[in-house]
Amino acid sequence: MGLFLASLAVLLAGAVLAPMAGRGRAANFFGATGAFLGSLLGLAFACLQLAAGGEALWSAPWAMPLGRLSLGVDALSAVFLLPTFILGAAAALSGHSALKGQAGRRPLGAHWFFVNVSIAATALVPAARDGFLFLVVWEVMSVAPFFAITLRDEDSRVRHAGWVYLLAAHLGAACLVALMALFYARAGSLDFALLAGGAAGPSVALFVLALVGCGAKAGFVPFHVWLPEAHPAAPSHVSAFLSGALIKTGIYGLMRIQTFLGAPEAWQGYLLLALGLTTALFGILFALAQRDVKRLLAYSSVENIGLILTAIGLGYLGLAKGFGAAACLGLAAALLHVINHALMKGTLFLAAGSVLHGAGGTIIDGLGGLGRRMPATTVAFAAGALAICGLPPGNGLVAELLMLLSAATQAAGRTFPVALAAWGAVAGLALVAGLALFAFTKAFGLSFLGEPRSPAAAGAHDPAGGERAAPLILAGLCLAAGLCAPLLFQAVLPAAAIVARTYPAGAAEGAALGTASLTWLSLAAVGLILLVAALAFVRSRLLAGRPVGRGLTWDCGYLAPSPSMQYSSGSFAAPMTGLMRPVLRTETDLAAPEGIFPARAAIESETPDWLLESVSEPVFGAVARFCDALKALQHGRTPIYILYILATLVALLAWRLG
Amino acid sequence: MQLWLDAVFVLIMLTNLSLLAASRMRLIIRAAAIQGVLLGLLPLLFSLEGSLAANLGFSAFVLGIKGLGFPWLLTRTCRRVRITPEIEPYIGYNFSVILGIVGLLVSLWLEHRLDLPVRVSGLSVSAAFMTIFSGFLLVVSRKKAVTQVIGYLAAENGIFLFGLSLAPHGPMWLELCVLLDIFVAVFVMGIAIHNIGREFDSVDIGAVDSLKD
Amino acid sequence: MRALSAVNLLLALGLSPLLLGIINRTKAVISGRSGRPLLQVYFDLAKLLGKGAVYSRTTTWVFKAGPIVGLAAVLAALAVLPLGGVPALVAFPGDVFVLVAFLGLARFALICGALDTGSSFEGMGASREAAFSALAEPALLLALLVFVSRTGTYSLSRMYVWPGAGDWLASGPVLILVVIALFILLLSENSRIPVDDPNTHLELTMIHEVMVLDHGGPDLAFILYAAALKLWLFSALVVGAAVPTGLGSPLLDELAMLAGMGMCAVAVGLVESTMARLRLPRVPQLLTAAGAFAALALAILGR
Incomplete structure (x- = not known):
């Protein structure tokens, strides 16, 4: 387990050092090195753990009321650590040289901070052994990539993709919060060891919540809509990590929660x-x-x-x-x-x-x-x-x-x-x-x-x-x-x-x-x-000593082939x-050639995701409107906030005593 | 005997698929005719209780109406009204066939779940359900009035098959009544389409919408 | 038994071009021509292997790798193919799925080779090939699943023991459906009429032939030989379902199978003589029909 903690420490050190080194080459170096070395350490740990079998445990006292800082890596967790660390290392290797040219022009320090935090959080999700901790690292894992995706934030499409990602991630996270609350209500604890013993019992509602919560992360239809938006917008090393490792935590969640449900x-x-x-x-x-x-x-x-x-x-x-x-x-x-x-x-x-x-x-x-x-x-x-x-x-x-x-x-x-x-x-x-x-x-x-x-x-x-x-x-x-x-x-x-x-x-x-x-x-x-x-x-023996020429691609007798004629x-x-x-509902726009000597013709086809347009965007729109309405509560004036606190206290007292 | 029964049921299922896959009026009518002939063979193969003469008579009656009568009427209608030979589906032929297969699988599941006291080959109930499904699929997914009639015919074939496999000899008279109803219906349809075709230019049911205001 | 397996593999390697010859001879006889010699494909192969090559300036290593990988994949697939109740040289649980994967690899290599030329015609052929074989794949696996489901084994060599003598009486409808499904797949996967016309002269209507327009010399020989082997492979799948095994002696089985292979080629020739090529939009319907036959067979078997 020491190796795992060391890997997390290196990842976080990289995360802290990078922004401190500014936004240039030094930040790029520190961030990428931290991510690379931390991932290699973690990879070594996961492989050793898989080979050794059993479960490695570690816990620390934590002052939060609901949770304990308790980590554990069994075979299931170790399997899910492998893609995280392999792709973490690969993303660091590739990202370091890809971003070199942009040193100083973009905030590389902040970028590597969020990349390293994403890797660490993605590694912590399978290792969490307490429901509250699980939710916390899940949330960190959901939020940190948002900033990693929106590196090129001057492009409005990139910002839009980031928002779609954030909304989808939070709709999922909301389901998981509800799920953990229900677990707590049933079992009186969020300790995974206790839950795995069957303390919560089987339940249809819990299964559905887990399916939606994890499905939004993993990208089951119809919750997949954020994937095709976020991946093209993100820098490629981030896309590789998101697509290869981060979405797999949804699968992990589904499998792990099933062990609690019998x-x-x-x-x-x-x-x-x-x-x-x-x-x-x-x-x-x-x-x-x-x-x-x-x-x-x-x-x-x-x-x-x-x-x-x-x-x-x-x-x-x-x-x-x-x-x-x-x-x-x-x-x-x-x-x-x-x-x-x-x-x-x-x-x-x-x-x-x-x-x-x-x-x-x-x-x-x-x-x-x-x-x-x-x-x-x-x-x-x-x-x-x-x-x-x-x-x-x-x-x-x-x-x-x-x-x-x-x-x-x-x-x-x-x-x-x-x-x-x-x-x-x-x-x-x-x-x-x-x-x-x-x-x-x-x-x-x-x-x-x-x-x-x-x-x-x-x-x-x-x-x-x-x-x-x-x-x-x-x-x-x-x-x-x-x-x-x-x-x-x-x-x-x-x-x-x-x-x-x-x-x-x-x-x-x-x-x-x-x-x-x-x-x-x-x-x-x-x-x-x-x-x-x-x-x-x-083949090479057959062709040895025979005439081997080079020519044009056979064009069926046409005299002026051009690259635009390719399929x-x-x-x-x-x-x-x-x-x-x-x-698919592919939309085709055809301007057909007309007349004996047609001047120009054009055809254009596009396949937009109709699930995004007809299902998800209305839902996201409704959520956005709801949140806008909540803004009315935010005045920025201190007396009104004090009034809220007072009202809440009175309401709680009334509920508790009444 | 079981082998032959199985073969006939498989052929009935295949005629369902060819009803769904047919792209020409001629082909779909032929498929319906073949289905009728196959249904006509069934009473003979079931080795029903009752006299051979009654079975032969029943078989001949079914064969005559479903295998010869209806197709002849439909062909005649098509020729008289000069319906275009294309079928014009709302749902493509491939998807229709795939839906037909899905219908078959659902039918198998239904047969499994219902656990009916079937006296004959285990495929008969599935074949019946599948025929009903395909018939209704034809009704909802095709534009022309004639194909709708064929859909209803197929659905009726399914009901016939269902009755036959549950109670091979009992409600034969009921079947006959239903058959008679359908016969009258098809007859009326023939006359009606003929007259509509004379009054208007097309027998496309999509065009009926324009009458609603 | 091992020796017999090896003999079967050698037979496949040696006799597969003959199948194409039989098909062509059948077509010639039906249309009243004397036709090409029965061994024409062998002559073609020998001629091509003796030639040099010309490559397009557009092409890369992918183009040269295409025929080699394609032939290697089909050869690897042949290694797990049983014939006439004699197990294949290599047999293991799941080899039925691996066979399909090897055929996929051959297709991948051919398609990439075609796209490497940058020709719009070859792009067209590649696109059609990819589309039709994507639809053929579920039908093929469903047809083979009938054998899995019937015998409870997962290796081609063990599942193709069915149908034995007498099984045609017990489960005739199932077998007929499977044979029809596999035969349709044979026609479509080997680019025969009614899916593709190997003799057409108009590039716009071709599928397989247009993909190999730019190949020549040993490369074309490899492709031609791989196509012949693939035809042998599919014929063996059809014949294995149609001709019962266990007729008494291994020799009798072997002869029955070889006769069956010949009959299968004649049947392809008959289909090609009597049918026209389907319009391209109709091809998916044919493949759906093959899938429907296989699904129906499974349904009857599984109830």
């Missing part, structure tokens, strides 16, 4: 499964329709959160219906995907950051041809895209395989309603995987391949230093996590057991099934790599956006 029931499994599949499908469809790489990545995070939720749903269903193997595989899949998605999405967001830096934008229709100009970034993005599509040898396939196995064991049981859910899960997962391939061939193929569509893209270049290295390192980790999948599976099994509490019969077979399957998967991946190498050798992001996605019009 064994999950079947309806919870069905609900999470349906919600997960909806979220995944919705996320990937909208990802496909986006024109901005960073927005696309944000929607893909929604999809992956949906996949994690689906896995949890499969696990709960297995627990409730007595399929031990399915339960074990489903929960392990969820935990593995938490780690794997962090690696993949970190790679992709940091690579997108390099593109923003090198090519001056992330709108796909202005990119193209980056493969020749930014080779390092291209390799990283390709690896990340391959992994996130669930293709071997990447790590995205691991959780997908386990989920499909979990569903398959339930389908093979052939007890009716469970089998029905399992078929739906298999079909849904397959569709999501197919659409993910579509979305990421679009993101990769149109941005990095072909010819540049704008002068900025034609002059693009790889960034230097940490900004170039960080996505490559994470891409390497993606490959490593894919090849070491059986080891990781073994490592998360204790954490899955904590969520499950007691497995029905068959869990051991499930673990064996998963291990066997993943071992073979790793071998198959190695075999694939060897095959590729062998075929590449064959655009809208046209590439059109077969699917057309088919899915009822879901």
Whole structure:
């Protein structure tokens, strides 16, 4: 536990030193170094804790009436610490060199303060062992990124995105406050050890509150609306951390609170499964329709959160219906995907950051041809895209395989309603995987391949230093996590057991099934790599000594090809956006060519998030109006405040005595 | 016998899907006709109590009306009124088929939950529910009056199937009454559409809205 | 048994181009032509392997990696493919899903290679391929889930023991539905009529062919061979569902399977001779239908 506290201390030291060093290079150095070293220390601790097993505890006396400063890290917490610290270190590495050029022009000291506090708070959420402390660090974790997101606060869209984020986070936090209050009312304490003993008992209301509270953080549909707003607006190293690590705390919250509510029931499994599949499908469809790489990545995070939720749903269903193997595989899949998605999405967001830096934008229709100009970034993005599509040898396939196995064991049981859910899960997962391939061939193929569509893209270049290295390192980790999948599976099994509490019969077979399957998967991946190498050798031997020329791309006889004739992001996605019009509601604006010699024609298509426009903005608007109304109470005149205090005292006395 | 029954129910389910997927008037009428013929075969396969002659008669009656009579009437109406061959759905064909599958899954779940005292192949109740669902889906999701009639026909087929599988011989006379009602309804529809088609230019029910003021 | 598995893999490697030859010969016979030689695809492969290459100035390493990764992925998928009740060389729980993932990798490589040329035609083909195969994937997994659900095993080699002799009498409707679903997927995933026309000369109507416009020499040979292997793979999935195993002796099983593969190719040829290519907006309906067949099979089995 000492290592963990040391890591927090280093993080906070970085947070304090950075603003003290001003807003220039020194602040950048202190902040990033604190974040990097602190994250490495924390990562070492999490790995050691996972290897050692058991729970590390630490507590200090605290004068607050409701809570104790009590920390603990068991296997479940350690699993969630991994993405936080890995991405914390990567964000520090990349952010340090990305922000170098802006030293002095932007308040870097304040920026690193909030980044470091975000990392520390995100690490403390899984470690909190007391409800009140949990709420406090949750709130810090929600507020600190707001300032990290709004680094470029001169842009009104960035400010708007920040507000959407803050509102969504607080609607969620309000639910969690209510949840903890109810826990306190039922159990008389917020000590997690006591609550885990079942002091609060099962309750539908508590489950729903947890689902909404954590869902707003994790980004379940329809609470996902802040993700596609906040991620493109934030600096890329912050997006990587938000998307890879911070939103996972929502998943952690859901899992941890479930252990307080007793064994999950079947309806919870069905609900999470349906919600997960909806979220995944919705996320990937909208990802496909986006024109901005960073927005696309944000929607893909929604999809992956949906996949994690689906896995949890499969696990709960297995627990409730007595399929031990399915339960074990489903929960392990969820935990593995938490780690794997962090690696993949970190790679992709940091690579997108390099593109923003090198090519001056992330709108796909202005990119193209980056493969020749930014080779390092291209390799990283390709690896990340391959992994996130669930293709071997990447790590995205691991959780997908386990989920499909979990569903398959339930389908093979052939007890009716469970089998029905399992078929739906298999079909849904397959569709999501197919659409993910579509979305990421679009993101990769149109941005990095072909010819540049704008002068900025034609002059693009790889960034230097940490900004170039960080996505490559994470891409390497993606490959490593894919090849070491059986080891990781073994490592998360204790954490899955904590969520499950007691497995029905068959869990051991499930673990064996998963291990066997993943071992073979790793071998198959190695075999694939060897095959590729062998075929590449064959090809180079065949071509040795033969004429190998270079020419123009075959243009079907057309004489004046230009880069703008390439497929655009809208046209590439059109077969699917057309088919899915009822879901996506893509708006197309066509100025058709007219006459025999048409002068000009234009087509424009846009896919706004109708859930944001028709559901969330009215809700947020209502909240804003309510808060505006509350402003009437704020006069700034001291006597009136004293009057409030007096009125409150009288009211409390009347309530207490009456 | 079970194998044949299963096969017929599967075919009925497939005709439901093809009703939903059909994009041409000719195809949808053909699908409805095939469904009628399949329903006509069922009384024979159920090996009902009662005499062979009665079963044969019932079968021939159902086959004649659902498999031949209605389709002929509908085709004739379409030809007389010169309805355009496209079906013009509100909901696309793909989504209709997917909704049909969802309907099937819901039907399976319903069958599982209701636990009815079914005498025949376990698929019959699911097939019945699915047919009813598909029929109503057709009614709400298609623009033309003729396709709506086909939807009602399919829904009635479902009810027929439901009755048949619950009580294979009992309320046969009830079925006959319903059949007669439907027959009259289709007949009236044929005449009505014919007359509407003569008075107005289209038989698009979306256009009926313009009459409401 | 191991030896037989290896023989099956060698048969796949050797005979898969023959399937394309049988399809073409069937089409020729039906339309009254004498047609290309049965072994034309072998000649084509040999010719292409002997050539040099020309690369577009736009392309990068991605373009060169495409055919290699595609062929490697299909070869890896073949390693888990059983034939005629004989288990595959490699069999493990979950290999059915890994097979689908390998096919996805082949597709990813091909699509990226096509986009690397910067040609609008190849972008068009890539976009269509990605859209249609995204819709085919759920149908394929649902069809394979029928086997999982029926046998309670998660490895292709073990689940394709079903249907054994006599199973067609017991669960005929299920098997017919599965065979139809898998056959539709064979047509669509291998770019055959009615989804895509391998013989068309108009780039605007192509899907697969337009993606490989810029490949030549050994690269094109790799792609052509990978396509042949993929056709073999899907045929084996169809034939494995259609022809019962356990006929008495392994030799009899093997012969029945090979005959089945030939019949499957003839069936593809017949479909291509009698049908026209569907309009592109109709293709998703065909794939939905395949999914519907598979779901129906599951529903009947699972009740």
